[in-house]
Amino acid sequence: MLGSYVKTNLNLFIIIILIISLLTIRIFIFDIFIDENDTKDVDYINDFEKLERPEGLNITGVLIGSEILNKSLFYKNKQFDYITDIVELDLDPDPGLEIGLASTNGATFINNNSDTISKVMFESWLNHVEIIDINNDNTYEFMNRGSWLSGASTYDHHGEEIWTYTYEDRGTDDACAGDIDNDGQLEFVVGFNGGGGVHLLDENGDNVWVKPDGNVWHVEMVDTNNDSTFEIVHSNVSGDITVRNGKGKVISKNEVSPHHYLSDFSISSWPGSNDSKYIISCDEVGIWIINFSGETVIQLKAPRCEDLGFARGLPVKLMNDQPEYFAVIVAYKNWERSILYLYNITNDLVYQEILPEVCNSIAAVTLNDPETEVLLIGGEGEVWKYEPV
């Protein structure tokens, strides 16, 4: 009896030692490849074979239009890693607007002169953080769009986690926030890798519905038909554009024409801020402006643009007496490069710069003059300001 008791405990002891050893080896292996200060390593944990940087991206600096735009450093705090969201908002009763900056490891609110009003740091390194207001009370929260390692999650204004959403052992590809039922509370759409599908969550991160789909690379909520209600727009394993209503029903599903495999994309009004919204994507052909039925409206000429970039664009009112320009920043997270393109109203490329860093955010903000905007580009712990020369 005693012998069997000792033997059972010995077996248990051996099993525990074995588990601890395996965990230690696993942590050790992860440590070799992951620099925790470098979130792109986390993204590419399954992609050890780094692609060589294309020759066209080896040079950096202004290639076109130095006589048009002036670049200056607007904000710098190397405590922050990649700046992933820049929002102009009215944070406090002080006259004028403030600016919110979210990064992969923290967030800050600053005034027009870049003085810090408040700052929070997150407990862990996240993937792509955006500033949101979950319950429409003018106190800002944060959303992590998620990754295979972290899942999608939200944080309160102190930076404390509210919830994290994961599904079985599926990798999270992307998540976005929007009030899809117009009740004043945000919902969240999460897209999963493999056969994990598309999920709608309520403001508490609880599942409302699941619809099957494969490799849902990128999700957005946008009003595609001007009825003041968001639809869900996402890409998938086939590279198609799927539009769903708030119940998850597919309204349309189309290939991009001419053929373009859609994975990552962003949404913007084009060419001006009062115009319709389009899908913005890129590859070696150029910057693609695509409608929600998959028809390509234009391929903007974009020298040195490559596949595997993430294109984010928006109209910017740089000059009082000129129509808006259209600015696009394409980020290459595996090559430590970004390309900034600026187009005039006739779609001519008037400015091009290759930046030696990964720029995951772009914004047009008014700062001190409500009649005009400056362009802000978020890089690695810094934000660049572009204004007319």
Ligand SMILES: [Ca+2]
């Ligand atoms: Ca204010």
Ligand SMILES: [Ca+2]
């Ligand atoms: Ca809030």
Ligand SMILES: [Ca+2]
């Ligand atoms: Ca809602």
Ligand SMILES: [Ca+2]
């Ligand atoms: Ca709609």
